[in-house]
Amino acid sequence: MVCLGNICRSPLAHGLLQKKVDDRGLDWYVDSAGTGAYHVGEGPDPRSVDVAAAHDLDIRYQKARQFIVDDFDEYDLIFAMDSSNYSNMMQLARNEEDQQKIHLILNESYPGENRTVPDPYYGGDQGFKNVYDMLDEATNKLLERLVRAKNN
């Protein structure tokens, strides 16, 4: 799960999906990163921590890191929160195989619409609630899709 700072949006996507994967007893590894390096080593933004906690989700274990080219080797699927994260990673992709791993997360909820998760960093708490709800729905859809693919 990839955003710009890896402190607001992608930590929520990471925590939500990891919990859903664990709850189903799947051994899939979930991670997150930012295309920018501004917040490397920091924990998630307190506003993301709070909105997650309000839904019984603890994301305080996470630490921001920057997306690196090796992530294309490490991960099967890579989800961008917005079109700028998407194009930044596309520029880092070494080949078509890397490129095909990158998707926009909201296309799970709204196939083909290329919607973006708005950056809540400069806004208020409502923005974080909004982001949480979008990512809760998208990670539900994603998990359903992957479980269906696994069983087929």
Ligand code: 4NP
């Ligand atoms: P995120 O939000 O990409 O959802 O983690 C941001 C966090 C920090 C900054 C921008 C977006 N920043 O410019 O520092």
